[in-house]
Amino acid sequence: MKEVIILFLLIVIGFFIIYRIKEKRKDRLQINVFFDKAEKLISTFNQTAEKNIFLLEEKIQEANEVLNELDKKIAQSEEFEEKIKTKRFPEVFRLRNEGLPISQIAKKMNMSQYEIELILKQ
Numbered sequence: 001m002k003e004v005i006i007l008f009l010l011i012v013i014g015f016f017i018i019y020r021i022k023e024k025r026k027d028r029l030q031i032n033v034f035f036d037k038a039e040k041l042i043s044t045f046n047q048t049a050e051k052n053i054f055l056l057e058e059k060i061q062e063a064n065e066v067l068n069e070l071d072k073k074i075a076q077s078e079e080f081e082e083k084i085k086t087k088r089f090p091e092v093f094r095l096r097n098e099g100l101p102i103s104q105i106a107k108k109m110n111m112s113q114y115e116i117e118l119i120l121k122q
Helices: 002-097 102-109 113-121
Strands: none
Touching (some): 102 113
16 A cells, blocks of 8 residues: 555656646746747837848938038039129219119119119128
8 A cells, every 4th residue: 555655646747747847848938939029010010120220321321412402502603603793783883983873784784773782882
């Protein structure tokens, strides 16, 4: 009878040990699933961040190109304005010295009377 009880206890202890091992494996599997999901989220976040950084760099490059074009246009505008000043200013003063009224100078130079007055004030 002792042997039967000992055998029964050994069987129960064996089942208990097997049960504990399976439970630990289940916990580990659940933890591994959690870590896998976390790794996927992190990799997705990294890819999204890299894409956003790439897009931001593209937009910055586009903005730089637009600003460079704008600088060129401003420089061309200033050159054009300087050419107009060097050509028109002396002509306005010459016409004024000839005694023409501001309205006739404006018509002849294709400018407004206000522009002629500004030139003459300088």
